[in-house]
Amino acid sequence: MISLALRTFADRWQLFVGTVLAVTAGVAIVHAGMTIILGVEGAVPPSGSTPAEAEAFQQAASGASTLTGMTVMLGAFLTIFVVGSTFNFAVDQRRGDLAILRLGGVTSRQVCRLLLAEALITAVIGAAVGGLLGVALTGVQSRILASLGTFPEELATPVRPAILVLDLVVAGVVCLAGAWGGARRATAISPLDALRRTHDTQRVMTVRRWIVAAVAVALTAVQTYFSATTGGMLIPLLLGLGIVITASVAMSRLSPLLVPAVALVLMPWARRSPVADLAVANLRDAIRRTASCAAPMIVLVSLVMGLQGILDTQTEASATEATQLLDADLVAQGEDLDLEAVDAIDGIALAAPETVVPLAIRLTSGGMTTNGPGTVVAVDPEAFGATHRQRPDSGDVAEFGPDGVVFGPGLDSTMIRGHYDEIALEVDGETVSLREAARMGRPWPGATASISTARSCRPRCSTGRPPFSSSWSPARTPGSSGSGSPRRERRTC
């Protein structure tokens, strides 16, 4: 079957071009993504970095890893989908050829093995070209991430032999997974199909297709419900991605119904031109072929629009959260804001500074020490209590004072749980113990996660991307140690 697969591949290469391109792109995305993820994994800040610079380095690395992980996941999903659709299309187009083989004595299992062998050939070519493309893409992706501030510019991403092996594994898995459905369908091809003048009289909307579509629709509905009722940032983001994936799977499974329906809507306009009329007629007649062509486009557009929608929603939710949680008339954001000058303005009753610091809080419980989730925000305790409406789940904001810490808002019980034996913050080489004053919990969906400390001032921001530069210069802030203090953004309320 391998030799027959090679000959078929060479002779009917036009049918495989789309699949090869999809696998190449998918391998390139996975190659670049895994190179970056492995590069940031265990990466250490450059020697001579201050603690703040080291923390900024780690946060940038973490952001790059998260963002790249999402890219890899979505890239792999889309590649499997496109490969599956193109293989199904190729099987439909080669139905006559495969029936001739059945006529000549090839069993249905051998037909399946033939198609899987062609998938492996596609995988080898895709892995080779995709690996080369991935090396180039790694550089491009790194530069994009660095320009967004989510990648440590000092971090190198060398070519790793293990990643090249991974390219082959990924290509093989993607191709076999994508081709499996088409290969299984090909086993149903009868030798009589070689003799029939009209092919493809089989029903397109099979029971299996209906079941998959129904399950995908149900999963979409469930995820939609929970995404609207779940707070925080991460869970809704993951649910949003899940909705995009299951909804696009549902629509692609229902494409044999959707595409002819859309064609029907276009008919009044199509009738004005014989070419357009013919195109619409073909869309409505060759349902299986049309569905195979439409499915990848449906998924691609769903992913692009869905991701944009997720990001826009998260941005809007963050802005809404800021207005709902804060008792303030104005929010100012910028670098090197002079708080005393703001205080001196007529009409300003209270200026409450919030400054994000590139530091990590260490939480110790039962002998185990971990870094706290979210970002650290330095605040004025009295101003914090006066401007934040949310009542804490536990503790008392009035107890929030110097060397104190408030967890949240936005950190729910899955992130901050139980009692902590020690809460510590490393500031300019000095370890400072903090006392927990309150836990704000998770008030509304979309609330950001932050840990407020009265230690020094930083503006508050959403998780993952501090809106400040990583350089430091002396400045005076309430409660700061006064040495090596950072240049910082300030937001006043």
Next chain:
Amino acid sequence: MLHLHDVTRTYQSGSTTLTALDRITLGCQRGSWTAVMGPSGSGKSTLLNCAAGLDSPDTGQVHLDGRDIAGLGDDVLTRMRRTDIGFVFQQFNLVAALTATQNVMLPLRLAGRKDAGAVAVDALSTLGLGSHLDHKPRELSGGQQQRVAIARALATEPSILFADEPTGALDSASAGTVLDVLRELVDERSQTIVMVTHDPAAAARADHVAFLRDGRLVTTLSGADTGRIAATLAELETLR
């Protein structure tokens, strides 16, 4: 060699049941050439498909070399198509990706024959295609492609050869060549052939002609000439 006993085959078309074969009983002796003729829709191709094991009759028996093939599984029938049954079709049905030699070798290799290459070359050379061994089907004429198909069908020395309109897509010269080849196979190798055709001239080359109408066997002729065959066919067309 081949014996169909009370074979019936029906198809559903919406709420209508179409009877393609209606209690057909037909026998073909070893080393004979039987042509099957009839008007369009008379069940000729369905008869061929059931006789060759490509389709399963609803009722009745199909005995091939003493073996009832009507109820055999797909894998068993597939293996029979490698060694015991040969096919030649109007559309040639060659694998486009393979050369002439590779097309002929395919069933031999599937059957595990180590001498597949030599047998294929010999079969093609016998049929006058010695200079076209490495040509792909699209590089051959219709008549040449049909001879490749015949070579492929005969390479495994099958018990019986089924031909469905083997000259239907050929010009008269090529058709004549193909019919000469088939006649030679019967006379010199005692090959058993069952051929479906609508061409009285092609049927006249056969030993026996069976006429179908509306799924039933109406009459058979032996040693008839073209005129008599054409007249019988015309009578069947008129009676419709």
